[in-house]
Amino acid sequence: MVDATELPGASKATSNGSGPESAADKTTAGSTRSGAPSGPRYAQIIGWGYEVPSKVITNHDLEQIVETSDEWIRTRTGIEERRVASDPQETTATLGLAAARKALEVADVHPSKVDLIICSTSSPEHIFPSTASIIQDGLGATNAGAFDLSAACSGFVYALSMARGHILAGDAEYVLVIGAETLSRLVDWTDRNTCVLFGDGAGAVLVAASSVPGGIIASELGSDGSGADLLIVPAGGSAIPPSLETVSSGNHFIKMDGKAVFRFAVRVMSDATKAVLARAGLSTDDVDLVIPHQANLRIVQNSVLKQLRIPEEKVFVNLQRYGNTSTASIPIALCEAIKAGKVKPGDHLVFVGFGAGLTWAACAVQWSVPTDRQEADWWRATRRQAGYQAAAARSMWRRAVRWVYQVWPDDPEGSPRRDIEPPKERETPLNGARGGDD
Numbered sequence: 045m046v047d048a049t050e051l052p053g054a055s056k057a058t059s060n061g062s063g064p065e066s067a068a069d070k071t072t073a074g075s076t077r078s079g080a081p082s083g084p085r086y087a088q089i090i091g092w093g094y095e096v097p098s099k100v101i102t103n104h105d106l107e108q109i110v111e112t113s114d115e116w117i118r119t120r121t122g123i124e125e126r127r128v129a130s131d132p133q134e135t136t137a138t139l140g141l142a143a144a145r146k147a148l149e150v151a152d153v154h155p156s157k158v159d160l161i162i163c164s165t166s167s168p169e170h171i172f173p174s175t176a177s178i179i180q181d182g183l184g185a186t187n188a189g190a191f192d193l194s195a196a197c198s199g200f201v202y203a204l205s206m207a208r209g210h211i212l213a214g215d216a217e218y219v220l221v222i223g224a225e226t227l228s229r230l231v232d233w234t235d236r237n238t239c240v241l242f243g244d245g246a247g248a249v250l251v252a253a254s255s256v257p258g259g260i261i262a263s264e265l266g267s268d269g270s271g272a273d274l275l276i277v278p279a280g281g282s283a284i285p286p287s288l289e290t291v292s293s294g295n296h297f298i299k300m301d302g303k304a305v306f307r308f309a310v311r312v313m314s315d316a317t318k319a320v321l322a323r324a325g326l327s328t329d330d331v332d333l334v335i336p337h338q339a340n341l342r343i344v345q346n347s348v349l350k351q352l353r354i355p356e357e358k359v360f361v362n363l364q365r366y367g368n369t370s371t372a373s374i375p376i377a378l379c380e381a382i383k384a385g386k387v388k389p390g391d392h393l394v395f396v397g398f399g400a401g402l403t404w405a406a407c408a409v410q411w412s413v414p415t416d417r418q419e420a421d422w423w424r425a426t427r428r429q430a431g432y433q434a435a436a437a438r439s440m441w442r443r444a445v446r447w448v449y450q451v452w453p454d455d456p457e458g459s460p461r462r463d464i465e466p467p468k469e470r471e472t473p474l475n476g477a478r479g480g481d482d
């Protein structure tokens with residue numbers, strides 16, 4: 045368990061000093077995973093990172109594709125531009141992996157220490173295996189369990205709540221929570237109702253067991269499946285399996301009743317915020333920063349600002365530059381809020397989201413770690429890079445061993461099978477995932 049002096053950036057003497065004491069190479073003393081509980085446990089966010097594709101699509105670019113205008117998109121949504129994974133090599137896993145690497149780097153925690161990886165996504169690499177497992181392989185997080193979480197745009201906050209639960213139960217010391225999307229691959233670029241809204245990207249945080257009070261202090265999760273058809277990709281699952289017909293009718297694209305989702309969002313954003321604050325024993329006056337799901341500026345204005353009367357300067361919005369990146373929007377906004385100096389140790393934050401399902405979720409967080417990130421020194425950066433290359437080599441080696449088992453005959457007299465292809469690198473080479481968001 046990480047103590048006050050082990051949080052990244054904490055000094056040896058205080059829990060919120062400015063000395064560059066790192067969490068790397070520290071053992072998780074008192075780990076309940078391997079022994080008896082040792083005092084109160086808290087779930088602290090100790091690392092963060094995000095990754096967005098480099099390709100920018102502005103509202104003016106969209107004017108060339110569908111019948112829309114920059115003026116309409118700005119006034120109805122607040123969005124000015126979004127990032128789109130235009131390179132086929134850029135996928136939900138590559139974006140998620142890059143964000144996850146940055147989160148581990150900020151925390152200075154080795155991938156082998158991660159116990160669990162939760163990837164929230166609605167645009168996974170495949171129906172299965174999970175995108176989380178692919179990211180686990182790319183990280184070389186050899187001791188981690190991994191699964192995807194499907195709760196659409198609320199997913200990242202659901203995943204934070206799961207991470208907190210695992211940590212408080214003593215089942216994990218480090219949980220990597222990732223929100224990653226390439227919704228541009230599910231958007232119908234001829235449908236102006238949806239294509240102007242969404243963008244691609246990923247954000248990640250590392251949640252650690254800690255003896256420092258605070259961290260993720262409360263969560264509120266909700267669902268109303270009676271609204272399932274309001275925001276849906278109808279085909280491609282078991283209800284309507286993919287076929288030539290589903291593709292020709294466009295049923296594998298996102299369909300949305302925007303107005304109904306808007307009304308629902310305004311209601312649940314304020315209700316969920318109130319509920320999570322009540323659980324945390326806080327009032328709206330105690331809140332230092334709200335990081336809402338970045339879907340539409342008018343939703344934020346009508347819920348958090350108007351209904352809860354939280355002042356504008358306490359609400360972080362960056363949707364003008366990224367559009368709605370679904371489950372990635374809150375962690376990306378968190379990283380940018382940190383970079384903008386809006387998050388300090390002791391601050392009370394609220395993350396609140398809504399999305400398909402219908403779902404909603406809120407978390408109250410008491411921030412505990414310094415946010416003045418120390419640049420990794422040359423040696424650590426090189427060692428980390430070598431670790432990722434070793435992870436790629438390990439992955440390739442395992443594929444090769446499986447291939448040998450496949451081609452080698454059970455009967456020692458028989459000859460090896462020649463019809464089985466030798467292993468290839470994944471078509472979306474994770475080792476190519478870029479690093480460095482700033």
Ligand code: UT7
Pocket residue numbers: 111112113116117120121197236237240275300302303304305306309339340368370398399400
């Ligand atoms: O993560 C959750 C994801 N979903 C959401 O957050 C969606 C929530 N809903 C919204 O954000 C808003 O409802 C939208 C931005 C989707 C739409 O805004 P609205 O103010 O509710 O517009 P509307 O759907 O009532 O449409 C108004 C008009 C319609 O034309 P008519 O019927 O009045 O002639 C639409 O056809 O605007 C038209 N319209 C557009 N015009 C230009 C719809 N989309 C566009 C567009 N460009 N892109």
